[in-house]
Amino acid sequence: MKTPLIGITMDSEDGSPSAYSKFDWYALRENYAGAVAHAGGLPLPLPHEPELANQYLDLIDGLVVTGGAFDVSPAMYGESDVHDTVITKDKRTRFEWAMVQGALERDMPILGICGGQQLLHVVLGGKLVQHIPDLYKDCLPHEQPNPRDEAGHTVTVKTGTLLHNIVGEDELSVNSAHHQAVLDEPAGVVINATAPDTVLEGIEVPDKKFCLGVQWHPEFHICEGDKKIFAAFIEASRS
Template sequence: MTFPTIGITLDSEEPGGYSAFPWYALRRNYCDAVGRAGGLPLPLPHHPEFAGDYLDRLDGLIVTGGAFDVNPTLFGATVHHDRVRLKERRTQFELAMITGALERNLPIFGICGGEQLLAVALGGTLIQHIPDEIPAPLAHEQSNPRNQAGHEITITEGSRLAAIANCRTLAVNSSHHQAVKTLPEEVIVNAIATDGVIEGIEVPGRRFCLGVQWHPEFAINPADTALFHAFIEASRP
């Protein structure tokens, strides 16, 4: 069997903690989830100038999450919330990868912050801080461990996500203070939380162009595992 090569974007950190020099980071469960689903995981350092060369060698792209935010300037906002934290080079790299993958119709799976950047690349906008824009919001930055559920979502009937998850409601983990706000017509919302926050997006007609706001790499339910299997199957050459 051929193992499709799956690029996984890394996080980056400034000196401190692991090293006295700048370093990359990635939770092991991202790579483990890809491997279990039948893919060959390949973490990607942040070199925007190499985006085309990376994409020439990849069969699919996963854009991961992290404790930082998309620059509001990228979706036309003139005011930046004081909770917004940027990692400019990472975002520049991931945006180049997403743009190139969209041009090639390469399968894309956006997770948490990766879903948000995918939405922006497709022409959408973001809520910069959920408590400021959503009345009585859920705890989207859950206090319990990330390998446990934080709240429930409802999956859109007829969506690709619904076919993959094979359910209408799902208990998910949650670790974000931003969310998708608006989307162009060709992008559909495939999941929503009970407080109205968008929890997933997809683009019909593409091989695989789907994002979720939660972290399925923790595999806390069968739908999480099914998502990775569906993505890997769509990535097979």
């Protein structure tokens, strides 16, 4: 059985005397790679070189777009106003945009996680809520106060969706580490999960082989459904 090569986008940080390096550096949490390996894939971290996107795509069989403590520039979804909480990492976003766009054109399996789901949504023509509490007045603490390896809230999974077919459940317990969220449901995109406060928590594209985004972090394996998401993504990447 083929072991699919899975590209995983990394985070990047500026160097400082107190950091890992005095020079700019990449970062990837171990459990992103571990979740891919556990599900039967071969993880390959991807440095942020936008001009090499097509060469990376020629190599890999599936793409994981990870999260991070930053945001997609609102200009990318047509917003001129920028909330004062917004932080961008422009080179990372340019690279991830090129990778997602190329993967969509090739119908390569894509799994977008947290901020990776938000980027995927924008590439697909969608918009984001720049700061959840501004739109959802009685919202849950989506930047959960408890540790990220614990559940923060539940999500309702929409029946008939790819996500529901994968997890086989109407509700999942998930972790939560975000202040932005998907705002709309553009043509071709289906919302597949919703939090109890109605914040949108998952997207998918039915016309694609496997194009799934979730607002939580399934690499932590909070519930069995998280493991099933990675297993289904790896299986789709085998062919």
